[in-house]
Amino acid sequence: MNAPGGLHRYFTERARAAGSSTAAIEPGQGSITYAQLDHLSDRVRDRLVACGVQRGDRVGIYLPKSIDALAVMYGALKAGAAYVPVDAGAPSARCAYILQDCKVRVAFVDAAHAEKFDAEARPLGELPVVVTVAPAAGGQGVRGALDQADRIAEAPPAATVASRPSDLAYILYTSGSTGKPKGVMLSHDNAVSFVDWCSEVFEPTPSDRFSSHAPLHFDLSILDVHVCLKHGATLVLISDDLGKDALRLAQLIAGERITIWYSAPSILALLAQFGQLKRHDHRSLRHVLFAGEVFAVKHLRSLCEQWPGPRYFNLYGPTETNVCTYHEVVPPVPEDRTKPYPIGRVCSHLRSRVLDEHGADVPRGSEGELCIAGRGVMKGYWGLEEQTARGFHRDAEGTPWYRTGDVVVEDETGCYTYLGRRDRMVKRRGYRVELGEIEVGLYRHPRIREAAVVATTDADGGVAIHAFLSSREPKHPSLIEMKRFAAEQLPLYMLPDRYVWLDALPKTSTDKVDYQRLKGMT
Amino acid sequence: MSQAIMQSIKDYIMGEFLPGEDPAELTPTTPLISGGILDSIATLKLVMFVEETYGVNFEPHEVDKENFDTLDAIVTLLRSKISTVAP
Numbered sequence: 001m002n003a004p005g006g007l008h009r010y011f012t013e014r015a016r017a018a019g020s021s022t023a024a025i026e027p028g029q030g031s032i033t034y035a036q037l038d039h040l041s042d043r044v045r046d047r048l049v050a051c052g053v054q055r056g057d058r059v060g061i062y063l064p065k066s067i068d069a070l071a072v073m074y075g076a077l078k079a080g081a082a083y084v085p086v087d088a089g090a091p092s093a094r095c096a097y098i099l100q101d102c103k104v105r106v107a108f109v110d111a112a113h114a115e116k117f118d119a120e121a122r123p124l125g126e127l128p129v130v131v132t133v134a135p136a137a138g139g140q141g142v143r144g145a146l147d148q149a150d151r152i153a154e155a156p157p158a159a160t161v162a163s164r165p166s167d168l169a170y171i172l173y174t175s176g177s178t179g180k181p182k183g184v185m186l187s188h189d190n191a192v193s194f195v196d197w198c199s200e201v202f203e204p205t206p207s208d209r210f211s212s213h214a215p216l217h218f219d220l221s222i223l224d225v226h227v228c229l230k231h232g233a234t235l236v237l238i239s240d241d242l243g244k245d246a247l248r249l250a251q252l253i254a255g256e257r258i259t260i261w262y263s264a265p266s267i268l269a270l271l272a273q274f275g276q277l278k279r280h281d282h283r284s285l286r287h288v289l290f291a292g293e294v295f296a297v298k299h300l301r302s303l304c305e306q307w308p309g310p311r312y313f314n315l316y317g318p319t320e321t322n323v324c325t326y327h328e329v330v331p332p333v334p335e336d337r338t339k340p341y342p343i344g345r346v347c348s349h350l351r352s353r354v355l356d357e358h359g360a361d362v363p364r365g366s367e368g369e370l371c372i373a374g375r376g377v378m379k380g381y382w383g384l385e386e387q388t389a390r391g392f393h394r395d396a397e398g399t400p401w402y403r404t405g406d407v408v409v410e411d412e413t414g415c416y417t418y419l420g421r422r423d424r425m426v427k428r429r430g431y432r433v434e435l436g437e438i439e440v441g442l443y444r445h446p447r448i449r450e451a452a453v454v455a456t457t458d459a460d461g462g463v464a465i466h467a468f469l470s471s472r473e474p475k476h477p478s479l480i481e482m483k484r485f486a487a488e489q490l491p492l493y494m495l496p497d498r499y500v501w502l503d504a505l506p507k508t509s510t511d512k513v514d515y516q517r518l519k520g521m522t
Numbered sequence: 523m524s525q526a527i528m529q530s531i532k533d534y535i536m537g538e539f540l541p542g543e544d545p546a547e548l549t550p551t552t553p554l555i556s557g558g559i560l561d562s563i564a565t566l567k568l569v570m571f572v573e574e575t576y577g578v579n580f581e582p583h584e585v586d587k588e589n590f591d592t593l594d595a596i597v598t599l600l601r602s603k604i605s606t607v608a609p
Contacts, residue, residue, distance in 0.1 A: 244562035247582035274566050479543040480552060480559060487558025495558050 006163030006188045008077035010195065010230035012038060017232070021206060024067050024235040027242075027252055030138025032067045034232070037074070040139050042160075043146050044075020049158035051106050051129045055080030058171065060099040060107030060128065062117060064088045065216055065237050067139040070225065072108045073170075073216070080161030081105070082168035084183070085216040088113060089240055090491045094181065096120035098173045102183050102382045104128045108142070110135060165189035171382055172219055172319050174432045175494070177424065179440025183382030184319045191222060193349045193375035194322045198227040200348065201313075201326070202260065202287055206232035209256060209284070213238045213263040219319045220291060220430070223262055233260075243267065250275035250282075257284040261310075264430025265295035266462075272303040283309055291315035291323065292430025294340045294418070296460035297333060304331035316343035316418065319432070320378040320391070320402050324350050325370075325416055340461055342417040343408070350374035353401065354410055359393050367419060370408045371401035378402065426455040428463045431493045438465065438496065441489035445482070447472050450505045452513045453496065456522045466522050467496035468505055476501045498522075527576075528597050534571050535593075539564050550594040555587050565590055572596065578603040 011034075015023075019035030032040070048059060059076035061083055063069040069085070076083040084102055086095040092113055099107050100121050106129045109117050114132045121127055131149070133141040149155070163169070169188045176182040204210075210228035212235050214220035228235045236256045242248055243263075250271060253261065268290055271277065288303075288310045295314065304312065308331065317324040327344025346352040353361055354368035362368035371393055377400065380388035392400040405423055408416040424435045435453040442451040450470040455463050467486075471477065477485070479499055486495050500521065506514040528550065536545055539559060554560045560568060569585050572578070578600065589599045 241586065245582065245585060246566065247585060251582055270563065270566070274570075478547045479540055480547045480557070483559050484553070484557040487556070492558070492561065495561070 004162070006077060006161070006167065007169050007191045007195070007226060008074055008160070008163075010192075010226065011074055012078075012160065014229060014232045018206065021232055022234045023229060024070055024212075024237055025256065026067060026137050026237050026239075027256055030067065030140070032070075032139050034229075036139070037067070037071060040071040040143060041074035041078060042157075043155070044071050044142065045078035045160065046155040046158045047131070047146055047149060048075060048079040048081065048106055050153070050155035053079050053081050053105050055161055055163070055167065057081045058084050058102050058104040058168075060104035060109075061085040061216065062088060062095055062099065062107055062109040062113060063133055063141075064110060064135075065212065065239060066141070067137070067237070068108075068133055068142040069216055070235075070237075071139055071142045073225070077163070077169060078160040079158070080163060080167065082170050082185075084171045084173075085221075086173070087215055087217050087491060089215075091489060092116040093120045094491070096124060098181055098183070099128065100124040101173075101180075102171055106131060108133055108145075110141070163188045165192075166379075168379070170222075172217060174319050175425070175434040175437045177434040177436040179437050181437070182384055182387065185379040185382055186322075187379055190322070190376050190378060191226060194222065195226050195230055197323075197347050197349045197376075198223055199230065202227070202289075204228065204231040204233055204260065208233035208259045208286075210235050211238060211253070211258045211261045211263070212236060213243050213261070213267065214430070215240060218430070219317075219322055220262055220264070222322060223289070228260075244270075246270040246274040247276065250277055250280050253285070254280035254282055259284050260287045260289070261285060262289040262291070264292040265290045265300070266293065266429040268303055269296060269299035269460075272299045272306060277306040282307055285310040287311055287313065289313045289315055291317065293427040293463075294461040296462065297337055297340060298460065300329065300341075301333035301335075301337075304329075304333050314341050314344060316416075317372075318402075318404050318406075321350065321372045321376050321404075323347060324352065324372045324376065324404075327415065340418075342411070342415045344416065345414050346372070346416075347376070350376050352416075354408060354416075355393060355401075355403075364410050364412065367407055367409050369422060370404045370406050370416060372404060373399050373401045424455075426463045426465075428465070429493045431491075433463075433465070433494050435465070438467070438490060438494050441486065441494070442467060442469065442482075442496075444489055445477065445485050447477050450513075452505050452515065452518055454515055454518045454522060456519070464498065464522075465494075465496045466498045466500060466518075468500050468502055468518050468521070470502050470504050524597050524601060527600060528593050530575065531568075531572065531596055532593060535559075535568065538567065548593070550597075551592050553591050554593075555591045560590070568596075572600060576600060576604060 015034040015038035171183040173181040212224040312329040506517040
């Protein structure tokens with residue numbers, strides 16, 4: 001590993017070398033230098049150690065994207081713990097489940113969610129130590145919470161832990177097919193090998209200004225945060241609300257002079273359509289990176305026309321490996337091109353192969369499942385040994401190859417094209433969505449008798465989610481009621497686009513829901 | 523005038539985003555964005571509809587959950603716009 005001591009060493013070294021540089025900005029609200037963030041995360045470390053956190057423990061981050069959240073992230077790593085970020089905008093029952101599932105010892109929870117978290121987490125087991133953080137810019141929320149705790153009992157200074165490569169650095173929860181999210185365990189070596197690959201390919205410098213568009217529980221944030229802070233660049237934190245608003249985002253990219261942008265294609269498609277990009281000066285942009293789903297070619301073409309300056313990279317990879325293949329799209333996008341761009345060739349720190357359903361390599365040019373091995377591949381799923389075992393193919397030498405579930409075809413240059421999935425998972429706005437998790441959410445409605453969800457692809461390559469339902473009562477719940485109910489149960493990116501009521505769902509001869517027939521009804 | 527504006531925006535939302543729904547279910551205080559009825563693309567489409575229909579322009583900071591979460595809120599914002607552009 002090129003960062004002895006762990007992922008956080010990259011940041012602490014940079015803080016020592018250039019402490020007065022700006023590490024992160026909350027646009028229009030606050031900012032923090034490397035030295036200040038280093039100091040604040042030291043204080044978080046001290047408090048965590050005082051709370052009994054040891055190497056290998058987990059620390060929950062239930063905070064909106066903020067300098068506060070960055071301080072907790074680095075504080076947890078310095079204490080030798082893995083950080084576990086949750087989506088502060090998701091239903092609190094989901095967040096409580098995640099933090100209790102991996103048994104975080106301490107959770108930093110923002111004041112707006114503290115009460116609900118307590119109510120949801122209590123029935124699930126012993127509560128972690130909760131540090132409540134009041135909303136404040138520039139890291140003042142966490143500082144205030146630490147000051148308050150120090151007034152009761154001061155946290156003595158602790159040493160920063162030199163993590164081993166195999167120690168867990170963070171756990172990211174993704175959608176699970178059983179209806180419960182599952183935790184992907186990533187080690188320091190997983191993270192560092194990925195960060196180093198990014199350094200090689202994107203060559204960041206201290207004068208770069210990275211967007212932080214993806215939420216912190218999304219694996220895109222690993223590039224944003226850790227690559228940016230490794231290189232002494234400035235991270236521009238974009239709040240969830242602002243992140244969905246094409247008009248204000250276009251303004252922000254110009255105002256903050258972003259140089260490296262990274263997001264799911266869906267927001268770039270929104271920017272291309274609704275962002276009125278010509279009204280702004282976006283010449284600072286030098287890289288536009290996108291990942292998480294297929295970028296509809298017509299929107300990519302329009303974006304490249306409006307932003308002719310930057311280099312464009314299509315990055316591909318599941319949370320279990322982070323980015324594992326990449327492809328540079330060189331504008332202009334030809335007028336007659338309708339096929340999405342390939343996901344590209346495998347990254348230099350990883351190896352790839354394409355296997356058939358029996359685990360045998362398929363000849364180049366044939367379809368098969370993309371499998372990945374190497375330093376970037378996860379340790380496994382938290383507490384799910386069987387699923388972990390199923391997730392890997394072991395070759396004759398015992399090397400674990402992560403089975404992505406993605407069906408690809410390799411061309412003669414070693415470049416992969418994505419064809420589809422082997423299972424019921426879809427990608428939406430860059431997020432993984434297990435359709436089974438949506439079904440479980442809809443089933444919680446007391447008047448729903450049956451629920452089945454299917455996904456279809458629209459002409460732009462986007463995913464539409466159709467919910468087929470039957471009701472326990474003759475008058476079924478209204479569409480508005482279902483939409484409101486679903487919004488309380490599920491994260492936004494899982495909400496169905498369409499609800500269809502049937503007297504009863506069609507069944508196969510073995511009395512299972514007939515998904516093929518439902519697909520025919522979309 | 524507010525009644526007519528509200529009806530026209532309601533008709534648009536019903537037709538575009540709630541096809542087949544009983545119009546009585548969509549009230550002036552039904553939460554549109556926080557209630558999961560309008561996602562970010564739907565909100566932008568609604569903004570464009572209102573801008574084109576009433577000849578107004580919303581500033582980027584005005585297009586938020588506070589101003590667009592209910593029919594009541596949209597009509598209030600729109601009325602303040604119309605009264606400032608009216609001669």
